[in-house]
Amino acid sequence: MKQFTPQDPQFEERVRASFGRQRFMATIGARLARVAPSEVDIELDVHGDLEQQHGFVHAGVLAAAADSACGYAALTLMPPGTGVLSIEFKINMLRPAAGDRVLARGRVIRAGRTITVCWGEVAAISGTDERTVATMVATMMTVRDRGLTD
Amino acid sequence: MKQFTPQDPQFEERVRASFGRQRFMATIGARLARVAPSEVDIELDVHGDLEQQHGFVHAGVLAAAADSACGYAALTLMPPGTGVLSIEFKINMLRPAAGDRVLARGRVIRAGRTITVCWGEVAAISGTDERTVATMVATMMTVRDRGLTD
Amino acid sequence: MKQFTPQDPQFEERVRASFGRQRFMATIGARLARVAPSEVDIELDVHGDLEQQHGFVHAGVLAAAADSACGYAALTLMPPGTGVLSIEFKINMLRPAAGDRVLARGRVIRAGRTITVCWGEVAAISGTDERTVATMVATMMTVRDRGLTD
Amino acid sequence: MKQFTPQDPQFEERVRASFGRQRFMATIGARLARVAPSEVDIELDVHGDLEQQHGFVHAGVLAAAADSACGYAALTLMPPGTGVLSIEFKINMLRPAAGDRVLARGRVIRAGRTITVCWGEVAAISGTDERTVATMVATMMTVRDRGLTD
Numbered sequence: 001m002k003q004f005t006p007q008d009p010q011f012e013e014r015v016r017a018s019f020g021r022q023r024f025m026a027t028i029g030a031r032l033a034r035v036a037p038s039e040v041d042i043e044l045d046v047h048g049d050l051e052q053q054h055g056f057v058h059a060g061v062l063a064a065a066a067d068s069a070c071g072y073a074a075l076t077l078m079p080p081g082t083g084v085l086s087i088e089f090k091i092n093m094l095r096p097a098a099g100d101r102v103l104a105r106g107r108v109i110r111a112g113r114t115i116t117v118c119w120g121e122v123a124a125i126s127g128t129d130e131r132t133v134a135t136m137v138a139t140m141m142t143v144r145d146r147g148l149t150d
Numbered sequence: 151m152k153q154f155t156p157q158d159p160q161f162e163e164r165v166r167a168s169f170g171r172q173r174f175m176a177t178i179g180a181r182l183a184r185v186a187p188s189e190v191d192i193e194l195d196v197h198g199d200l201e202q203q204h205g206f207v208h209a210g211v212l213a214a215a216a217d218s219a220c221g222y223a224a225l226t227l228m229p230p231g232t233g234v235l236s237i238e239f240k241i242n243m244l245r246p247a248a249g250d251r252v253l254a255r256g257r258v259i260r261a262g263r264t265i266t267v268c269w270g271e272v273a274a275i276s277g278t279d280e281r282t283v284a285t286m287v288a289t290m291m292t293v294r295d296r297g298l299t300d
Numbered sequence: 301m302k303q304f305t306p307q308d309p310q311f312e313e314r315v316r317a318s319f320g321r322q323r324f325m326a327t328i329g330a331r332l333a334r335v336a337p338s339e340v341d342i343e344l345d346v347h348g349d350l351e352q353q354h355g356f357v358h359a360g361v362l363a364a365a366a367d368s369a370c371g372y373a374a375l376t377l378m379p380p381g382t383g384v385l386s387i388e389f390k391i392n393m394l395r396p397a398a399g400d401r402v403l404a405r406g407r408v409i410r411a412g413r414t415i416t417v418c419w420g421e422v423a424a425i426s427g428t429d430e431r432t433v434a435t436m437v438a439t440m441m442t443v444r445d446r447g448l449t450d
Numbered sequence: 451m452k453q454f455t456p457q458d459p460q461f462e463e464r465v466r467a468s469f470g471r472q473r474f475m476a477t478i479g480a481r482l483a484r485v486a487p488s489e490v491d492i493e494l495d496v497h498g499d500l501e502q503q504h505g506f507v508h509a510g511v512l513a514a515a516a517d518s519a520c521g522y523a524a525l526t527l528m529p530p531g532t533g534v535l536s537i538e539f540k541i542n543m544l545r546p547a548a549g550d551r552v553l554a555r556g557r558v559i560r561a562g563r564t565i566t567v568c569w570g571e572v573a574a575i576s577g578t579d580e581r582t583v584a585t586m587v588a589t590m591m592t593v594r595d596r597g598l599t600d
Contacts, residue, residue: 053168291564363513
């Protein structure tokens with residue numbers, strides 16, 4: 001795995017502050033579990049308000065957590081004064097998501113000046129049992145001069 | 151545009167009943183706006199609890215609404231006794247989503263015995279102004295004999 | 301459908317010249333069938349050298365034609381002195397591709413300063429019968445100052 | 451990484467025979483470099499007939515090699531008497547592809563009864579230098595009773 005070096009020494013505070021402004025993360029009960037260069041984990045407890053029709057966690061919740069994990073993984077490597085924007089993502093649902101907690105891991109695959117590509121993996125956790133329930137590939141953009149700083 | 155004929159005359163009741171069990175749709179304030187053969191629209195009012203860090207609607211909310219619209223569009227064409235499962239979807243964010251309401255339209259492109267491919271389009275609406283903010287392509291599966299009937 | 305206005309009056313010559321340099325298009329026998337603002341069609345005759353293991357046209361051929369059609373559709377709207385780069389695409393195969401000809405249509409959905417999103421549709425044609433065999437969504441980038449002008 | 455056990459002891463012969471029928475692989479000069487349970491590598495030499503307009507390997511070639519590598523990785527795990535079909539794939543281009551050879555690695559992420567999800571990685575190799583130029587996620591289907599056996 002390639003080593004990534006942050007351009008902004010304040011990358012962790014920056015991710016935490018931006019995450020704190022994502023009110024939808026609070027709506028689904030998501031919290032930042034880990035922030036490291038090129039790597040961000042987001043975690044949430046499973047509860048009924050997040051269910052789809054068969055009692056599993058809705059794909060939209062998995063997508064929201066993985067998209068934010070990927071976006072913030074990308075942001076850890078972006079220069080100060082810029083912001084991150086999701087251009088697109090694709091998610092594959094591997095199994096129905098059930099358990100106590102959901103953990104979404106975002107990892108940078110390739111960081112360019114404008115485009116960063118990330119890998120996301122979502123696990124459902126019950127006690128010590130962890131199963132991958134979804135994988136994502138996301139394309140993120142570094143935005144400059146648009147008043148969308150993170 | 152191809153004409154699609156439902157195999158289940160009760161398709162609308164079936165979609166409405168299944169949607170009613172998606173508690174996450176209630177969490178984001180989404181409602182079924184339209185159910186027709188191969189076409190389902192889902193609508194929600196924009197409010198602060200759905201925001202990402204810059205005050206726009208979170209991509210996860212757009213994805214959740216479009217995924218459900220696509221899945222139910224697919225379900226309108228499925229035979230009785232089956233259920234619908236999202237295998238994967240890809241969403242492109244075209245513009246920041248702001249406005250009074252979000253409308254996600256799901257349309258069937260191709261319905262096979264096992265695999266149905268759908269197109270989703272998400273609009274942000276302010277008064278009479280409507281802008282496409284995201285597009286989705288989703289692959290849905292007809293499930294049989296798994297206790298996951300819709 | 302939105303109207304798109306080219307920023308480069310020479311857009312057609314520019315697309316034709318760049319297409320002429322894509323030697324892989326010659327390898328698969330592809331030709332430019334149509335160039336209009338935001339719209340490019342690429343066509344090829346089906347023959348044995350393009351087959352996968354069951355005698356249908358290989359998904360890689362469909363992807364190559366649709367990717368080039370989408371890229372050139374995007375290029376019709378780009379300012380002089382820039383070039384086009386495929387960031388990513390997703391293709392859904394709807395049916396096995398068989399027939400006399402394959403026609404890939406690329407259409408711009410949204411053209412931004414840096415990012416252009418395109419829709420691609422691939423049809424297999426036998427006489428007057430035309431069937432959609434694949435659909436694509438592609439993200440294209442306008443490149444500046446990298447020595448990759450089209 | 452999970453261990454996968456083939457259901458067909460003849461999996462390697464089966465993959466090699468099916469690959470041998472993909473005439474498009476011969477057209478682009480691709481060969482099977484490795485066949486193991488859940489893992490297939492496909493390799494090709496870079497030459498002018500595969501170029502896009504700037505002299506790099508065309509994205510369609512990368513997609514064709516990665517799609518076949520993913521499909522055959524999935525086939526190594528499928529029961530005798532079945533065939534493999536690409537439902538969809540998404541490819542992200544990380545860098546321009548230049549070098550002496552291209553190597554596409556297909557790996558199974560999750561194998562279900564009907565749906566198999568694969569990860570593909572394409573590297574460009576010059577001497578001992580290897581660079582990842584593209585990544586793919588592909589959804590494959592096990593087909594039964596359709597006269598499409600591999």
